[in-house]
Amino acid sequence: MSVSEFKEEVLHWAKKVGVSPKEIHVRKMSRKWASCSSKGRLTFSYDLLSQPKDFRTYVIVHELLHLRYPNHGKIFRSLLKLYTGLTFKVMEGQWEGKVQR
Numbered sequence: 001m002s003v004s005e006f007k008e009e010v011l012h013w014a015k016k017v018g019v020s021p022k023e024i025h026v027r028k029m030s031r032k033w034a035s036c037s038s039k040g041r042l043t044f045s046y047d048l049l050s051q052p053k054d055f056r057t058y059v060i061v062h063e064l065l066h067l068r069y070p071n072h073g074k075i076f077r078s079l080l081k082l083y084t085g086l087t088f089k090v091m092e093g094q095w096e097g098k099v100q101r
């Protein structure tokens with residue numbers, strides 16, 4: 001998928017989650033899938049564009065939720081599950097697993 005398609009996807013989820021990221025960036029990141037600044041700037045790894053949809057969705061929603069919840073607490077985890085249907089524990093395992101490149 002292209003960068004602009006990916007950004008569309010992020011905006012689509014931002015609406016659902018009810019947050020508005022100030023900036024969305026896609027760039028090469030060697031060690032992370034994504035990051036989120038306290039000022040509302042989201043950066044995603046370019047490699048995410050070629051990942052399976054489930055994983056992509058998970059990373060997107062995970063970062064969007066951080067705009068509202070800075071930690072991985074109970075509310076954060078249950079909202080992630082609610083929006084994505086994916087379990088924090090399982091997906092976080094994938095996250096960590098794939099991040100080792």
Ligand SMILES: [Zn+2]
Pocket residue numbers: 062066072
């Ligand atoms: Zn996180």
